[in-house]
Amino acid sequence: MSALLEISNLQAGIGDKAILKGLDLTIQAGEVHAIMGPNGSGKSTLSYVLSGKDGYDITGGSMQFDGHDLADLQAEERAIAGLFLAFQYPLEIPGVTNMTFLKTALNAVRRGRGEDEMDAASFLRLAREKSRALGMDDDMLKRQLNVGFSGGEKKRNEILQMAMLEPKLAILDETDSGLDIDALKIVAEGVNAQRSPERGMLVITHYQRLLDFIKPDVVHVMANGRIVRSGGPELALELEKSGYADYRGNEAAHA
Amino acid sequence: MLNALAHFERAKPHLSGDVEARAQALQQAELLGLPTRRVEAWHYTDLPRLLNRASSPSGALTGNDFSALKPHYLVFENGQLSTDAAQLSAEFVAPEADLSADAMTLYNHALAENGVTLNFDNSPETIVVIETKGSETQHFMHRVKLGAGVKATVVDDHAALGYSNVIWHVELAADAQLTLVHIQQSGQYVGHCTANLAANAQFKQMTLLTGGDVARHATHVKLQQAGAKADLHSAILGRAVSHNDVTYTIEHQAADTHSHTTSHQALADAARGVFQGKVIVQRDAQRVDAQMQARAMMLSSEAEINAKPELEIYADDVACAHGTAIGEIDADALFFLRARGIDEASARQLLITGFVEQLLTHCDDKALADVLRRHIEQKISALTLTKLEADHAV
Numbered sequence: 001m002s003a004l005l006e007i008s009n010l011q012a013g014i015g016d017k018a019i020l021k022g023l024d025l026t027i028q029a030g031e032v033h034a035i036m037g038p039n040g041s042g043k044s045t046l047s048y049v050l051s052g053k054d055g056y057d058i059t060g061g062s063m064q065f066d067g068h069d070l071a072d073l074q075a076e077e078r079a080i081a082g083l084f085l086a087f088q089y090p091l092e093i094p095g096v097t098n099m100t101f102l103k104t105a106l107n108a109v110r111r112g113r114g115e116d117e118m119d120a121a122s123f124l125r126l127a128r129e130k131s132r133a134l135g136m137d138d139d140m141l142k143r144q145l146n147v148g149f150s151g152g153e154k155k156r157n158e159i160l161q162m163a164m165l166e167p168k169l170a171i172l173d174e175t176d177s178g179l180d181i182d183a184l185k186i187v188a189e190g191v192n193a194q195r196s197p198e199r200g201m202l203v204i205t206h207y208q209r210l211l212d213f214i215k216p217d218v219v220h221v222m223a224n225g226r227i228v229r230s231g232g233p234e235l236a237l238e239l240e241k242s243g244y245a246d247y248r249g250n251e252a253a254h255a
Numbered sequence: 256m257l258n259a260l261a262h263f264e265r266a267k268p269h270l271s272g273d274v275e276a277r278a279q280a281l282q283q284a285e286l287l288g289l290p291t292r293r294v295e296a297w298h299y300t301d302l303p304r305l306l307n308r309a310s311s312p313s314g315a316l317t318g319n320d321f322s323a324l325k326p327h328y329l330v331f332e333n334g335q336l337s338t339d340a341a342q343l344s345a346e347f348v349a350p351e352a353d354l355s356a357d358a359m360t361l362y363n364h365a366l367a368e369n370g371v372t373l374n375f376d377n378s379p380e381t382i383v384v385i386e387t388k389g390s391e392t393q394h395f396m397h398r399v400k401l402g403a404g405v406k407a408t409v410v411d412d413h414a415a416l417g418y419s420n421v422i423w424h425v426e427l428a429a430d431a432q433l434t435l436v437h438i439q440q441s442g443q444y445v446g447h448c449t450a451n452l453a454a455n456a457q458f459k460q461m462t463l464l465t466g467g468d469v470a471r472h473a474t475h476v477k478l479q480q481a482g483a484k485a486d487l488h489s490a491i492l493g494r495a496v497s498h499n500d501v502t503y504t505i506e507h508q509a510a511d512t513h514s515h516t517t518s519h520q521a522l523a524d525a526a527r528g529v530f531q532g533k534v535i536v537q538r539d540a541q542r543v544d545a546q547m548q549a550r551a552m553m554l555s556s557e558a559e560i561n562a563k564p565e566l567e568i569y570a571d572d573v574a575c576a577h578g579t580a581i582g583e584i585d586a587d588a589l590f591f592l593r594a595r596g597i598d599e600a601s602a603r604q605l606l607i608t609g610f611v612e613q614l615l616t617h618c619d620d621k622a623l624a625d626v627l628r629r630h631i632e633q634k635i636s637a638l639t640l641t642k643l644e645a646d647h648a649v
Contacts, residue, residue, distance in 0.1 A: 053590050079596035091591040095609030095616075104605060105595035112596060144609075144616075161595060 004029045004200045011060035012049045019045045021225035030197040035204045037222035038244040043204045047173040051085040052078050080112030082168030086158040093145040101145045130163045134190045152183030159190040169200045176210040188213030208240040223247035272349025277365045280352035284361035299529040299561040300500045305469045316414050317633045323622040326382040333389035345371040350396045363422045366394040376402035383409045390416040398424045401431035408434040415442045423448035427456035437462045443469040455482035462489040464499045465634040473502040478512035485514040490614035493526025500529035507540040516547040519613050522558035530562045538569040547577040552610050
């Protein structure tokens, strides 16, 4: 069986600055992988390079996703192919309601996947059902996208978008940042509800805390633009005790 | 370009009021001439040059359907009222020429041959739509006077193709509330609105400019008694070589008066935007709250914005602020939308729409907001973004 995501020897950066320096990572459908690592190790760059943000130069290696070479696809084509990035800092978009945004996105993805667009009534039903499951007020659908949302509301809104778009692979970029413990639990429950044998997840986090709530199958340590160690959930607990000092040393030696 | 003397001779037989005084007003106007950039209030809008250049096509006109508001309709075509004003007792009252006025007012006093006079003393809430069409030069003098506690909405739906000189006089008695909406999608409109507000009166003005060749919308509000409030909001979708000028003067003459001014200008192609906002707080006008915010979204490297916010404060216990922000479409916001499957052109369109539709956050009437939203969305879908994409690729 071919992997859902297969990254080999990926090298990427901005201008002359190399950030990813030969990264390998394979995720099978149904698996939840966590990437941990110190600040500056390239975790967020990995999420942006995978999802197709402009401004990064890919200088080597490959990214295969569900039969696609990601480098050939625009950001929107990757979303249609089933890749989803939950943003660390979701953008505020004044003047565009959450509802309009969700409907535009859902129908763009459905069109791209060769499905019929959803009519207004069915869409409304679906959006209400999914948002209520995340404990969101109906009012949040009417508000301007993320404008005036609390940190927890923004992250919940990201998970709502994931639930609507039904991706094959979800990348959660520091989803725990800026959340108190109650908000973290709600968001984690929302993510766990979407775990399935067909779906892969890549959870990027600085802290072990999130992984108490979203249990990973595999934990990777990233440092200096590479995966330097992989293991089971126990690796996260070990890092929580020992910190990233060992890996920072490693990084310094390379610098 | 208007030839005022010839126009006056042609219009003379139909002009009401003191025609001799009007002739004098015209003489004085011609002496002063159309305002050029040497006149400070017109620094960014050199009227003779703008009116003399070849006009650019306005694009297809968008019909605005106000039926959900159940309004009274008054339709002017080439200066003539084609509906019945008697239903509202709104018959035109000729201006009295004021020879000390500025040139544009003098031209209007000389040449205004029509307009509406709305005098609501204790009427129930009234909604009036004034539609202007035609391709000839038109001069209007509109008056809106609301008695104590009276509420009204007046929509100036401008889809004429020629040159129009329009004066608005607004008088609001205590606790009166007027919403005045201007939609200009074509032609050359040079408008001046003065509004005088008594205690606790509220004046809300929403100006939407989506395709006129020349648009000059100047508003001068006097908050004369405590509790008076002005909400002045504009949104501009500038395309081709359109010139779009919103100019505000807000005088806080009494204590405890408030004003809130916003402008959102999205400028494509070689469109020009002008925002001038002057807040004056007089010496005894304490506890005034005046907020002014102008934003511009530049959609092409040839677009131009001129923003000049000013505060003139003579009282010491006030909260006044102004800000100007000029930028392009936010690259991070664009990526966010694309990462949700929305193609780049649609994502840009959504961001431009959201920017312009911030006007609607100030509109409490849902039916009216729906009309404005449909208008904006039709105009944006007609905007050719090919230029943008070319810019983006560079």
